[in-house]
Amino acid sequence: MIGLAGLAFAGPALAAEGQAHRDYILRCAGCHGMEGLGSVEGGIPTFPGSVGKIAADDMGRTYMMHVPGVISASLDDAGIASVMNYILDRWSPGEAAPFTPDEVTRRRAVPVADVVVMRRDVAKKLMSEGTQIADYPWP
Template sequence: MRKILMAAALTIAAGGPLGAQEMSPRATFVLHCAGCHRMDGQGSLPGGIPAFPDSVGHIANTDEGRTYIMHVPGVLGASLTDAEIAEVVNYILETWSDGAPRFDEAEVTRRRAIPVPDVVRKRREIVAELAEQGIPLSTYPWP
């Protein structure tokens, strides 16, 4: 019974029978991002998950930040196509930023191919660069 209910919930979230059509970016967010970043985008400081408000848009407004976003663990490990990643990241930006540029599939593909050996270090560098410009970001829990 539990499996039937889960399949029904996934069918509703996808807007129809699974595989019959693509999920909406919001449904993709719910299934792939909200578990860590929460439905309100606030993340979890004790869990090491940064909040989206007052951060993701500033990060996405920088070249290095756009590459960083494509290498955060949830994006890197998602079983999504580059087009789906662009759509869900655009949903996040539309929801928690003020006009950051949208991603398209080609940019996602290009930026995912750029090596980022240490994503925590990359974020620290971006935060430092933005702080020098007077742009503070939400608290980042990693040392």
Template sequence: MWTALRRIMLAAILATPALGAAAEDAAGERSAHVNYILRCAGCHTMTGEGTVIGGVPTFLDSISALAADDRGRSYIAHVPGINSADLSPAGIAAVLNYVVKEWGDPMTDVPAFTAEEIARRHAEPMRDIVAARREIVDRLAADGKSTAPYPWP
């Protein structure tokens, strides 16, 4: 009896790390979705539409132009919700990739965000986020690329 119980317990102990790894792999995409809900949806809404009255831009018809642009990617890495998110660079990259996949333009080539890129861009100073966005949006508009309206002064 004890021998059989010991074998079962040993098998369970040995299987636990493998089960944990499988659950972590399976939850990778879901984790980005959950992190979006917990950290982004309060302002950008569950549909990515943002709120005009709250001054939060929509992701629809907008995120791809910013995410495909080098300076736009730096801007995205510095928006207040990203800067204050209690996530690792890998977690932030996963959420941003989720946003682009969910609401981005499939016809726009947007490189995937990586943890290394997020860490590098966070190390770059961006002193005036509103001015940076306006400069980026004006340049993109001159190239015929549209972005969401931005009500901040």
């Protein structure tokens, strides 16, 4: 059992995790669902068994910062890092390094002409390395 002193010490970390969870619900769950399963019909890839593999790849990390839901999330870079880390912790614990706000800023500044083409390039690269990720049914 955590005493009051333990709660005071853990408070900011628990509050940040709670905010990331709320931001996930408000900004991500509409497409990816509460279980991170996405939708084949909607062209939304699933998180389990996939998101950590993408985040473990340099090009994959840049791709993640350009998906439509991240671009339109109306969060600052620290908020995006927090939500991305919530997603990684929930569906791929230990598979990839956490995002930092500085990394989010840097990767969002990289020009990406077509995020669908970039997703295909990431998938092709990972597959050539023997890493399978979730299907992406977009043309």
